[in-house]
Amino acid sequence: MKILVAVKRVIDYNVKVRVKADQSNVDLSNVKMALNPFCEIAVEEAVRLKEKGVAEEVVVVSIGPKACQEQIRTALALGADRGVHIECDEMPDSLVAAKLLKEVVAEEAPQLVILGKQAIDSDNNQTGQMLGALTDMPQGTFASEVVVEGDSVQVTREVDGGLQTVKLTLPAIVTTDLRLNEPRYASLPNIMKAKRKPLDVKAASDMGVELTNNIELLSVEPPAERSAGVKVADVAELVEKLKNEAKVL
Amino acid sequence: MSILVIAEHDNQSLNPAMLKTMAAAQAMGDDIHMLVAGEGCQAVAAEAAQVAGVSKVLCADNAAYGHFLAENISALVADLGKDYSHIVTAATTTGKNFMPRVAALLDVAQVSDVIAVESADTFRRPIYAGNAIATVRCNEAIKVVTVRATAFDSVEATGGSAAIEAVDQVFSSDKVSFVGEELAESERPDLTSARVVISGGRGMQNGENFALLEGIADKLGAAIGASRAAVDAGFVPNDMQVGQTGKIVAPELYIAVGISGAIQHLAGMKDSKVIVAINKDEEAPIFQVADYGLVADLFDVLPALENAL
Numbered sequence A: 001m002k003i004l005v006a007v008k009r010v011i012d013y014n015v016k017v018r019v020k021a022d023q024s025n026v027d028l029s030n031v032k033m034a035l036n037p038f039c040e041i042a043v044e045e046a047v048r049l050k051e052k053g054v055a056e057e058v059v060v061v062s063i064g065p066k067a068c069q070e071q072i073r074t075a076l077a078l079g080a081d082r083g084v085h086i087e088c089d090e091m092p093d094s095l096v097a098a099k100l101l102k103e104v105v106a107e108e109a110p111q112l113v114i115l116g117k118q119a120i121d122s123d124n125n126q127t128g129q130m131l132g133a134l135t136d137m138p139q140g141t142f143a144s145e146v147v148v149e150g151d152s153v154q155v156t157r158e159v160d161g162g163l164q165t166v167k168l169t170l171p172a173i174v175t176t177d178l179r180l181n182e183p184r185y186a187s188l189p190n191i192m193k194a195k196r197k198p199l200d201v202k203a204a205s206d207m208g209v210e211l212t213n214n215i216e217l218l219s220v221e222p223p224a225e226r227s228a229g230v231k232v233a234d235v236a237e238l239v240e241k242l243k244n245e246a247k248v249l
Numbered sequence B: 001m002s003i004l005v006i007a008e009h010d011n012q013s014l015n016p017a018m019l020k021t022m023a024a025a026q027a028m029g030d031d032i033h034m035l036v037a038g039e040g041c042q043a044v045a046a047e048a049a050q051v052a053g054v055s056k057v058l059c060a061d062n063a064a065y066g067h068f069l070a071e072n073i074s075a076l077v078a079d080l081g082k083d084y085s086h087i088v089t090a091a092t093t094t095g096k097n098f099m100p101r102v103a104a105l106l107d108v109a110q111v112s113d114v115i116a117v118e119s120a121d122t123f124r125r126p127i128y129a130g131n132a133i134a135t136v137r138c139n140e141a142i143k144v145v146t147v148r149a150t151a152f153d154s155v156e157a158t159g160g161s162a163a164i165e166a167v168d169q170v171f172s173s174d175k176v177s178f179v180g181e182e183l184a185e186s187e188r189p190d191l192t193s194a195r196v197v198i199s200g201g202r203g204m205q206n207g208e209n210f211a212l213l214e215g216i217a218d219k220l221g222a223a224i225g226a227s228r229a230a231v232d233a234g235f236v237p238n239d240m241q242v243g244q245t246g247k248i249v250a251p252e253l254y255i256a257v258g259i260s261g262a263i264q265h266l267a268g269m270k271d272s273k274v275i276v277a278i279n280k281d282e283e284a285p286i287f288q289v290a291d292y293g294l295v296a297d298l299f300d301v302l303p304a305l306e307n308a309l
């Protein structure tokens, strides 16, 4: 079977973003960018399914400005076979991304589509579910285990109360949680090989999807800062302060 | 136009997060209906009918909704929701699972994880793991919104007397089936609504050592949480994870034990009223947000703390 993996270019998770002085947005100039960690897990899962002989081909797709091709190359270095870049100037919001992905799904006809559960920039946690609705595919979100069995897939999901398992008829959508797997590091030879793997580029504006974002960003502010408090010497002082100063005991 | 709030429940009682979600909905508009979809969920509908501010309860009681599968629930909500101005639920794993499908079926964008309602169409929400707060205006005809419940005060659970109306539409996808679940059983208060939370990190070294937190939790009536590192290492189950990608908590008192304070962990607890950090590394970033920091070995501190309470 063919697996399609959607990967997003986002700020590196180790970087703490700053808000621009005019509060129009966060400042991403000269900030280290990377593959969204959940997407890295999605690529790893697809590659493992290929290594197990469950999948024949892993296609990665990323939507956004030209620079997204760096993240497609990263995914190719991790073992994906082929890349598709849907180019547009601005990062689309989740609904627009899902609509564009629907077009890619129509063209590629994958049996499994794996996405991250959330992009760590918008923290939206929407795209996979939206793609599921738009393509009428069933979904297994926040997956910590994925087992393909014939024409269905069993997905164990991390939910607030513990774990839930659902069985989905293929083609299906999976979104990854952190414990699904631990992504490998790309080796130097694989990074070199990735440069020669095929990467198709398409203009988002040619895909018949309305690209406007209906959620307007009015302003961005830094969160209320907590000021560091005091150090206490020992347990007795801690308990005394919690009782008499903070009054929470 | 009215607002439709989608109730989260376990077919027996309403999730307490719904009382907070109601407060957010009330800030968006006046007339609020609540949908209780489930299987054998009449008692939940009766409970919902009493919640302050609910003017009508829609009850969809059918096997198709028993496990709240996103495919079925989203089809029902999109069908019922067409004539509402807002569709609102809590940003729990349940809400996050079905709500974006509702939005896509209605062809509208969704606003996730709202922490403040400025007006009927303008909301504040954290982005970048809470390192920035965005104010957004939703220009869609129907506003599909999930709410970070910890950011709102609960409405009264009783006092209302809404009529309950049965809904008989059945949406049942044959592409998905429920296989099973492993739900954590705990006598402790729920992590997201507990007054006190005590969490352990990698510094706890193993799962057995979490017993050191239990004695304290017993005395304080606290819930027990964990960092991702502690969950990944297999010390404790995933439902205990606090953070950007785990649970968001905002208790009156949060005690972080052997947790370094990575931004992804802070994203889940830094709105707590009082934060205590116990860590042997005085440079640990957790101390930058802690009201009271104790630089010490947790294996000395925890027994002493249990005794002192």
Ligand SMILES: Cc1cc2nc3c(=O)[nH]c(=O)nc-3n(C[C@H](O)[C@H](O)[C@H](O)COP(=O)(O)OP(=O)(O)OC[C@H]3O[C@@H](n4cnc5c(N)ncnc54)[C@H](O)[C@@H]3O)c2cc1C
Residues within 6 Å of the ligand: A013, A037, A038, A120, A178, B200, B201, B202, B203, B204, B226, B227, B228, B229, B230, B241, B242, B243, B244, B245, B246, B247, B257, B258, B259, B260, B261, B262, B263, B264, B265, B268, B278, B279, B280, B281, B284, B296, B297, B298, B299
């Ligand atoms: C996409 C993404 C999402 C993430 N989401 C989350 C999330 O939701 N929640 C989360 O928690 N993390 C999350 N993380 C992981 C996060 O980046 C950190 O790796 C994690 O929080 C570290 O956990 P920790 O503080 O327990 O471990 P460490 O960073 O290893 O810290 C252990 C601490 O224990 C202290 N210690 C050790 N021994 C003792 C002792 N005997 N006495 C006292 N102190 C001691 C050490 O000084 C140290 O500060 C995420 C990461 C990514 C990439």
Ligand SMILES: Nc1ncnc2c1ncn2[C@@H]1O[C@H](COP(=O)(O)O)[C@@H](O)[C@H]1O
Residues within 6 Å of the ligand: A006, A007, A008, A009, A036, A038, A039, A042, A061, A062, A063, A064, A091, A092, A093, A094, A097, A114, A115, A116, A117, A118, A119, A120, A122, A123, A124, A125, A126, A127, A128
């Ligand atoms: N611009 C994009 N390009 C490719 N994949 C995306 C894009 N935006 C979102 N996704 C996918 O959807 C997941 C969830 O994103 P979100 O719903 O925005 O939090 C990501 O982890 C990606 O797998």
